[in-house]
Amino acid sequence: MAGTTTAAPGSGRVKSGIKGLDKLIDGGFPQDSIIVVSGTPGTGKTIMGLQFLYEGAKNGEMGIYVSFEQEKKDIYRQAAQFGWDFAALEKKNLIRVFSMWPTSFDEVISKIFKCLYYKPKRLVVDSITSIAYTMRDNKEAFHKMVEKLKDTNLTAMLTSEMLDRDKGFTRDGVSEFVSDGLIILRSVEAAGEHKNLLRVEKLRSSRINKESHIYQISSNGISLTAPPPG
Ligand SMILES: Nc1ncnc2c1ncn2[C@@H]1O[C@H](COP(=O)(O)OP(=O)(O)OP(=O)(O)O)[C@@H](O)[C@H]1O
Ligand SMILES: [Mg+2]
Known part of the structure; x- marks a missing residue:
C-alpha cells in the first residue's frame, strides 16, 4: 500500500x-527504500526533504519530518517560503514535524520509531550526521537503524552532511553504503559563477542517470535545469 497514490501505475x-529528478531515477524512488541525500552546507538538503514530504501530502500520503537541527517553527517558516503550508497539513494529519535534541543513540532511535505510530508513508530525518555522533560504533548502529526502517512500510529520506574535503560521500562514512539510494548535492564554482550540482550516485533496483545536473532553488523549491536540447 505504501506510496500507492503517487507511484506510477504498476511501477x-x-x-x-x-x-526533473524522477526522470533520472526510473520514475521515482523505489517504494519503501531508504535514500540518503548528502551535500555540502547550504545546498538545499532541508528544502529537498520538505519538498519530498509536501509532494506526498498533496496526494494524501502522511509524512513525518524529524529534525535534529531546527526548531519546529523554523521548519514551518522554511516550508512557508515555498508556499507549503505545513501547519494546515499538520491539522489534516498529513504532516507531522518533530524537533529533537540528539541524545543517546538508543533514545534517538526509540523517538524516531515512536513517530511511526502515525503510520507515515514518507519519513525525513534531518540530519543523520547530527545523530552519528551519538553512536559509539557507527557502523553497527546505522545498520541497525536502516534495517529497522526497512521493516516499516515507508520511503525514507535521510539527509547527511558532507564537506568538500571528505573522502567519502557522507561525514559518518557508513550511511552511503547501507542506504538503497544516494544523492549528492554540491556547490561548485566555475568561471567565477556558483552552480548547484546534483548527482544520483546509486539507487538499488533502478536504471539511473549518473551525470551531474544543475539545479536551482527558487520560490517553487528545488528543480533540475533541463539540459539543452540536442
Ligand atoms: N526562496 C529561495 N530562493 C532561492 N534560494 C533559496 C530560497 N530559500 C533558500 N534558498 C537557498 O537555499 C539554501 C538553504 O537551503 P537548505 O536550508 O535546505 O540547505 P541545507 O543543505 O539544509 O543547509 P545546512 O547545511 O545548513 O543544513 C540557502 O543557501 C539559500 O541560498
Ligand atoms: Mg539543513
Missing part, C-alpha cells in the same frame, strides 16, 4: 517532488 515508484 512501485514514489515521486520525489523535485522537478
Whole structure:
C-alpha cells in the first residue's frame, strides 16, 4: 500500500517532488527504500526533504519530518517560503514535524520509531550526521537503524552532511553504503559563477542517470535545469 497514490501505475515508484529528478531515477524512488541525500552546507538538503514530504501530502500520503537541527517553527517558516503550508497539513494529519535534541543513540532511535505510530508513508530525518555522533560504533548502529526502517512500510529520506574535503560521500562514512539510494548535492564554482550540482550516485533496483545536473532553488523549491536540447 505504501506510496500507492503517487507511484506510477504498476511501477512501485514514489515521486520525489523535485522537478526533473524522477526522470533520472526510473520514475521515482523505489517504494519503501531508504535514500540518503548528502551535500555540502547550504545546498538545499532541508528544502529537498520538505519538498519530498509536501509532494506526498498533496496526494494524501502522511509524512513525518524529524529534525535534529531546527526548531519546529523554523521548519514551518522554511516550508512557508515555498508556499507549503505545513501547519494546515499538520491539522489534516498529513504532516507531522518533530524537533529533537540528539541524545543517546538508543533514545534517538526509540523517538524516531515512536513517530511511526502515525503510520507515515514518507519519513525525513534531518540530519543523520547530527545523530552519528551519538553512536559509539557507527557502523553497527546505522545498520541497525536502516534495517529497522526497512521493516516499516515507508520511503525514507535521510539527509547527511558532507564537506568538500571528505573522502567519502557522507561525514559518518557508513550511511552511503547501507542506504538503497544516494544523492549528492554540491556547490561548485566555475568561471567565477556558483552552480548547484546534483548527482544520483546509486539507487538499488533502478536504471539511473549518473551525470551531474544543475539545479536551482527558487520560490517553487528545488528543480533540475533541463539540459539543452540536442
Ligand atoms: N526562496 C529561495 N530562493 C532561492 N534560494 C533559496 C530560497 N530559500 C533558500 N534558498 C537557498 O537555499 C539554501 C538553504 O537551503 P537548505 O536550508 O535546505 O540547505 P541545507 O543543505 O539544509 O543547509 P545546512 O547545511 O545548513 O543544513 C540557502 O543557501 C539559500 O541560498
Ligand atoms: Mg539543513
